[in-house]
Ligand code: NAD
C-alpha cells in the first residue's frame with residue numbers, strides 16, 4: 001500500500017492523480033493533500049478519501065474546513081506545504097504544484113526519506129543540483145510524471161545507461177505552431193490558452209506556446225537522466241503521439257507512444273516497474289492515425305528554447321533567474337498586462353541583467369528568484 005501526499009490536488013495533474021488513486025484503492029491511499037484557492041474541491045476530496053492532513057492557503061480557509069472536519073490536521077501556506085512534506089506518515093510525495101513554490105517541499109520530502117513522483121518541473125529547473133544530491137544522500141527515488149520524461153524513463157528500462165547516445169524530446173509546438181513570429185503580434189490570452197493536443201494548467205500551456213516549456217524539459221532531462229546537454233535534442237512532432245525517444249549506440253531508437261493522457265505517466269511513476277491497467281483509457285489506433293510528422297526544432301522561431309540550453313549549461317543561478325522571470329512574465333501576460341512576445345523580452349532581459357553566480361548556494365537560488373521577479377515587475381512598470 002502506498003500512502004500518498006499530494007501537493008496541488010486541485011490542479012490538472014492533481015485531479016488526474018486523484019483519478020489514479022481512486023482507480024486502485026488496493027494499492028494507493030491518499031494520506032494528505034494541499035489546495036490553494038479551490039475550497040470546493042477540498043471538500044469533495046475530503047468527502048471521498050480518508051485523509052489525515054490538509055494544507056490550505058490561509059487561516060480563514062483553515063477555519064472554514066475546521067467547521068466541517070474538526071479532527072483534521074490542518075496546515076497553512078508555504079510553511080504548511082513543508083509540514084505536509086515532512087509528515088511522519090506518507091511514503092510518497094506527488095508534487096503537482098506549479099512553479100518555484102514546489103522546490104522546497106520536494107527537498108523537505110526527500111530529507112524525510114519519501115519517494116518523489118514529480119510533475120513540478122520547476123523544482124528541477126531551479127534546484128536540480130540540490131535535488132539530485134539530496135536524492136543520492138537520502139536514498140529515495142525520483143520518478144518523472146512529465147510525459148516526455150516518463151517516455152524516456154520507459155525507454156531506458158533494461159538498457160545500460162552507458163549505451164545511450166542521445167535523448168530525443170518531442171514537442172507539439174504549442175498553440176501558435178502554425179504562425180510565424182510576425183503573426184504573434186497581438187495574439188490574445190484565449191488564443192494562447194488553446195493547446196492543440198493537451199488540456200493542462202494555464203502556466204504550462206503558455207510555456208508550451210513560447211517553448212519555454214520544452215527548454216525546461218531539456219534541463220529536466222539533464223538532471224533526471226544524468227546526461228550532457230549535447231546529447232539532448234528537441235524534435236517537433238505535431239501529433240504528440242510519440243512522447244519521446246532514446247537513441248542507443250547501436251542506433252536503435254526506442255520510443256514510447258500513446259494518447260495524450262497524463263494518467264499513464266502519473267500511474268507509471270507510482271507503480272514502476274509494474275504496469276497496471278489504466279481505467280477508462282483508449283488504446284492508440286495507429287491505422288486510424290495513419291501518418292506522423294517530425295520536423296527539426298527552429299531556434300529562431302522559439303528563442304526561449306535556445307536560452308534554456310544556454311542557462312542550463314551555465315548552471316549556477318542562471319536557471320533560477322530564467323524561471324522566475326518567466327513565471328512573472330507569464331502571470332503578467334495572463335493578467336492582460338503585457339503582450340505574448342513581451343514574455344520572451346522580459347525573460348531575456350532578466351537573464352542578461354541579474355548578476356550571475358557560478359557557485360550558487362540554495363540561498364543564492366532563493367535570492368535570485370526574488371531578484372528576477374522584482375526585476376520583471378519593475379521593468380514592466382517602467383515601460384508603461
Ligand atoms: P495547475 O495550474 O492546473 O495546478 C497547479 C496546482 O498548484 C493547483 O492545485 C494550485 O492550487 C497549486 N498552486 C499553485 N501555486 C501555489 C502556491 N503558491 N501555493 C500552493 N499551491 C499552489 O497546473 P498543472 O497543469 O497541474 O501543472 C502542475 C505541474 O505539472 C507544473 O509544474 C507543470 O509544468 C507540470 N506538468 C503538467 C502537465 C499537465 O498535463 N497539466 C504535464 C506535464 C507537466
Ligand code: MG
Pocket residue numbers: 146147148217
Ligand atoms: Mg511535457
